[in-house]
Amino acid sequence: MRSALVVFWLLVFAASAAAEDPRVRGLQVSLEGDRVLASFTLHNAFDRRFSERLESGLPTSILYRLELHRDRKRWYDRRLQENTLEVVAVYDAVARAYNVHYKLDDKLVESRTVRERQEVQNAMTRIGPLPVFSLERARGRVLVKVRAELGSRNFLSLIPVTIATDWADSNKLRAPGAS
Numbered sequence: 289m290r291s292a293l294v295v296f297w298l299l300v301f302a303a304s305a306a307a308e309d310p311r312v313r314g315l316q317v318s319l320e321g322d323r324v325l326a327s328f329t330l331h332n333a334f335d336r337r338f339s340e341r342l343e344s345g346l347p348t349s350i351l352y353r354l355e356l357h358r359d360r361k362r363w364y365d366r367r368l369q370e371n372t373l374e375v376v377a378v379y380d381a382v383a384r385a386y387n388v389h390y391k392l393d394d395k396l397v398e399s400r401t402v403r404e405r406q407e408v409q410n411a412m413t414r415i416g417p418l419p420v421f422s423l424e425r426a427r428g429r430v431l432v433k434v435r436a437e438l439g440s441r442n443f444l445s446l447i448p449v450t451i452a453t454d455w456a457d458s459n460k461l462r463a464p465g466a467s
Contacts, residue, residue, distance in 0.1 A: 308332050310438060312456040316416075317432045322423045322464055326354065327416025328456065330436050334409055338438060342377060342386075342408070349376040350412055351437040356421045359429040359460050368430070371420050375412045388412065392420070423463045432458040 315328040333350060334342075342348040352373040357365035374391045386408040390398040397418075402408050423430065438451040 308335075310436060310451070310453050312434050312436055312453050315432065315434055315456045315458045317458040317461060318417065319423070319461060319464065320419070323419045324356065324421040324423060324430075324432060324461075325417040326420045326432055326434070326458070327418065328434055329415070330413040330453070333413050333436070333438060341439075343379060345379045345381055347376050347378050349374055349439075352415065353435045353437065354420050355433045356426070357431050357433060358426065359431050365431065368426055369421050373415065373418070373420070375415075377408050377412055386411075392418070426463040429460045429462050431460045434458075 310330060310332045313329055313331055315326065317327075318325050330350065330352075338348065352375070354371045354373060355367050356369040357367050359365055371393050374394075376389045376391070378387045379385075380387060384403065386402050386405075388400050388402060388408060388411045389396060400411060402411055420432070433455045435455045436453045438453075440448050440450050443449045
């Protein structure tokens with residue numbers, strides 16, 4: 289009986305810890321001509337360690353990996369293109385403001401300055417609609433997959449491990465000109 293109680297509490301603890309893991313939600317894609325626009329939200333990204341890094345003034349980033357896949361029935365989807373969106377925030381203690389920069393494949397797309405902590409959280413975790421892919425050569429049904437990387441930690445004080453979310457899949461859409 290005692291071992292069953294211990295197992296029960298371990299499962300409850302594991303479930304509560306898993307419920308707070310970062311997760312990409314609300315992934316929506318749409319077409320504008322031959323461009324794919326994506327919008328999504330990252331939930332539970334700001335834990336204590338991430339917030340402390342941001343408040344210290346060090347550049348703090350979230351790396352979003354986006355992949356365009358050709359949808360294949362009853363087989364693995366084929367990756368057609370991939371992009372990275374890096375959102376970097378830096379706290380300026382003198383001005384008491386956060387500078388947020390958006391880089392799509394290492395090219396600066398947008399920069400903004402926000403003053404409130406909630407605003408910087410929204411700026412780093414609510415993305416879109418943002419043009420992420422071009423469907424010039426794509427045919428058939430496609431879908432977008434997104435994953436967020438929030439830095440790394442050390443496992444057993446020795447092994448670096450990337451903190452990342454699971455992949456989120458979008459709704460499927462048909463490339464223009466495809467039948």
